[in-house]
Amino acid sequence: MARVVILGAGISGHTAALHLRRKLPATHEVIVVSPNSQWNWIPSNIWVGVGKMTVKQVTFPLAPIYARKGIDFRQALATTLFPEGSGDDLSPAVEIRYTEPARSGETERVTYDYLINATGPKLNFAATPGLGPDGGNSLSVCTAQHAAHTAAELEKVVAKLQAGTPQTLVVGTGHGMCTCEGAAFEYTFNVEHELRTRGVRDLADVVYLSNEYELGDFGVGGMSFTQRGFTTSSKTWTESLFHERGVRAITRAHVQKVDPGVIHYEQLDGSEHELPFDFAMLLPPFRGADLAAFDREGNDITGEIFAPNGLMRVDADYAAKPFEQWQAQDWPKTYQSPTYANVFGVGIAFAPPHPISRPRTSAKGTVITPAPPRTGMPSGIMGRVAAETIADMITKGATAPTHTASMARMGAACIASAGTGLRTGSAAAMTMYPVVPDHEKYPTSAGRDETGTSGEIGLAGHWMKLLLHYLFIYKAKARPLWFLIPE
Amino acid sequence: MDTVTESIASAPLPTEKTLRRRTNLPYQVLRFLAINIKMIKIIARGHH
Numbered sequence: 001m002a003r004v005v006i007l008g009a010g011i012s013g014h015t016a017a018l019h020l021r022r023k024l025p026a027t028h029e030v031i032v033v034s035p036n037s038q039w040n041w042i043p044s045n046i047w048v049g050v051g052k053m054t055v056k057q058v059t060f061p062l063a064p065i066y067a068r069k070g071i072d073f074r075q076a077l078a079t080t081l082f083p084e085g086s087g088d089d090l091s092p093a094v095e096i097r098y099t100e101p102a103r104s105g106e107t108e109r110v111t112y113d114y115l116i117n118a119t120g121p122k123l124n125f126a127a128t129p130g131l132g133p134d135g136g137n138s139l140s141v142c143t144a145q146h147a148a149h150t151a152a153e154l155e156k157v158v159a160k161l162q163a164g165t166p167q168t169l170v171v172g173t174g175h176g177m178c179t180c181e182g183a184a185f186e187y188t189f190n191v192e193h194e195l196r197t198r199g200v201r202d203l204a205d206v207v208y209l210s211n212e213y214e215l216g217d218f219g220v221g222g223m224s225f226t227q228r229g230f231t232t233s234s235k236t237w238t239e240s241l242f243h244e245r246g247v248r249a250i251t252r253a254h255v256q257k258v259d260p261g262v263i264h265y266e267q268l269d270g271s272e273h274e275l276p277f278d279f280a281m282l283l284p285p286f287r288g289a290d291l292a293a294f295d296r297e298g299n300d301i302t303g304e305i306f307a308p309n310g311l312m313r314v315d316a317d318y319a320a321k322p323f324e325q326w327q328a329q330d331w332p333k334t335y336q337s338p339t340y341a342n343v344f345g346v347g348i349a350f351a352p353p354h355p356i357s358r359p360r361t362s363a364k365g366t367v368i369t370p371a372p373p374r375t376g377m378p379s380g381i382m383g384r385v386a387a388e389t390i391a392d393m394i395t396k397g398a399t400a401p402t403h404t405a406s407m408a409r410m411g412a413a414c415i416a417s418a419g420t421g422l423r424t425g426s427a428a429a430m431t432m433y434p435v436v437p438d439h440e441k442y443p444t445s446a447g448r449d450e451t452g453t454s455g456e457i458g459l460a461g462h463w464m465k466l467l468l469h470y471l472f473i474y475k476a477k478a479r480p481l482w483f484l485i486p487e
Numbered sequence: 488m489d490t491v492t493e494s495i496a497s498a499p500l501p502t503e504k505t506l507r508r509r510t511n512l513p514y515q516v517l518r519f520l521a522i523n524i525k526m527i528k529i530i531a532r533g534h535h
Contacts, residue, residue, distance in 0.1 A: 214491070214494075215491065215494075215495075235494075236498060236499070239494055239495045239498035240498040240499050240500065240501070242495045242498070243495050243496065243498040243499075243500055244500055244501060248492065248495075249491050249492070249495060250489075250491065251491045377530075410532075411529035411530070411532050412529070413525075413526040413529050413530070423510070423512075424510070426509060426510075429522050431525050431526060431529045433529055433532060452528070452529060452532065454525060456518065456522070457509060458508070458509040458510070458515055458518055459509060459510050459512075459515040460515040460516070460518035460519035460521075460522055461522065463515070463519050464519065464522055464523070464526075486530045487530075
């Protein structure tokens with residue numbers, strides 16, 4: 001009998017757990033450790049943040065699903081890895097601390113034969129003084145609860161606008177090394193759409209504040225869309241939407257601190273600015289889950305297994321090299337730890353070899369570069385390939401990973417909502433192939449396949465996003481034939 | 488005006504016809520099907 005422990009129950013970890021349970025005979029154990037009791041379809045938090053969906057519509061409790069599927073669920077936070085065991089006990093183990101109210105604070109050492117680290121991001125609000133809703137001066141849509149709080153604050157802004165008081169609403173990234181610019185873009189246009197729908201747009205100044213070098217970068221170095229005989233950059237395409245909707249933009253920005261009502265930021269040219277606001281939703285940068293690791297003798301090996309940002313090293317090429325020498329082959333394929341063959345890191349938890357966008361540093365030495373996005377589709381695929389590899393190792397005795405999925409060989413479909421409503425909504429539907437540009441394979445089209453990279457704006461995009469909402473919640477609930485829905 | 492503001496100001500604006508098309512139900516139903524096909528192709532290429 002083998003035991004697989006999965007740390008995290010987000011898109012990647014939950015996908016891995018369901019596939020493992022489906023592939024492995026019941027004699028093998030699948031254990032999920034997650035500090036959260038709820039699963040959250042994060043892409044729809046955008047709609048919670050404008051009051052168009054409730055927390056309940058984007059979350060559901062994990063325990064009943066796992067009970068039904070025969071997965072052992074422990075509501076706890078993983079704190080320490082012992083990949084070689086410790087002392088005389090050679091069983092690899094992970095120490096967890098329960099967050100479940102009935103056992104809160106209790107610790108336990110869970111042994112494993114295989115481990116998947118899918119702990120996702122730690123929302124690093126602390127990286128920017130004053131950032132975030134918990135003790136800070138800005139708002140967030142990163143969790144469903146944050147988004148609900150943000151919606152309530154947006155309602156207050158709308159009331160002030162209705163009373164005739166002009167308001168400045170800022171949406172964007174709260175640090176020079178943030179990722180998920182697509183989410184900030186979505187929230188910007190959902191807010192703008194909401195203000196227009198409510199008839200208060202004329203007194204509102206909507207500002208998009210971003211660490212992107214130019215609009216349309218989205219942390220993937222931008223895209224080129226070939227349509228109707230022309231190639232258009234995602235920069236021009238995105239700027240057109242900003243022009244049409246009257247949204248101001250500030251790019252190349254690193255937020256230094258957020259005081260009540262004032263954002264202080266630095267730009268790539270070294271200039272420093274203040275931006276007064278009435279409402280600010282700023283995303284935090286991400287870091288790893290701060291897992292510590294010790295070898296059998298008790299020596300701290302955290303630095304061997306994890307990168308300095310807390311993300312886990314996997315089968316990527318981490319050698320430092322200039323932007324011009326970055327290659328598609330640098331990106332991991334199997335997500336297996338190079339140190340421990342029974343440990344895998346997937347989703348946001350794996351350490352990317354480098355960004356995708358060109359790295360830039362301000363005149364004052366501040367890094368202002370989007371971190372590479374690892375959103376739903378790639379995260380789900382990584383979770384599945386790690387699960388399939390482990391299932392093959394257990395049931396077929398495979399000694400090396402049997403499944404691969406590199407972000408340089410994987411496309412992504414991104415539906416960026418720009419407003420809700422079955423008849424009035426819209427979204428930017430973008431596809432790209434591959435996520436990480438491959439300049440050797442596609443030398444004349446900025447590293448991407450022209451036929452697989454496209455973008456269009458319209459009501460159909462909104463329907464797509466709504467369809468994905470229901471489809472992925474259906475799948476995550478492991479309803480009949482869930483596995484036929486691709487990641 | 489800073490660079491990005493200038494750039495936005497000179498970005499192409501959709502015509503009235505384009506804006507109408509973006510919410511035209513029969514046309515959007517067709518686009519919905521087309522986007523689905525595109526995404527299925529992308530998904531198929533990413534699943535080995």
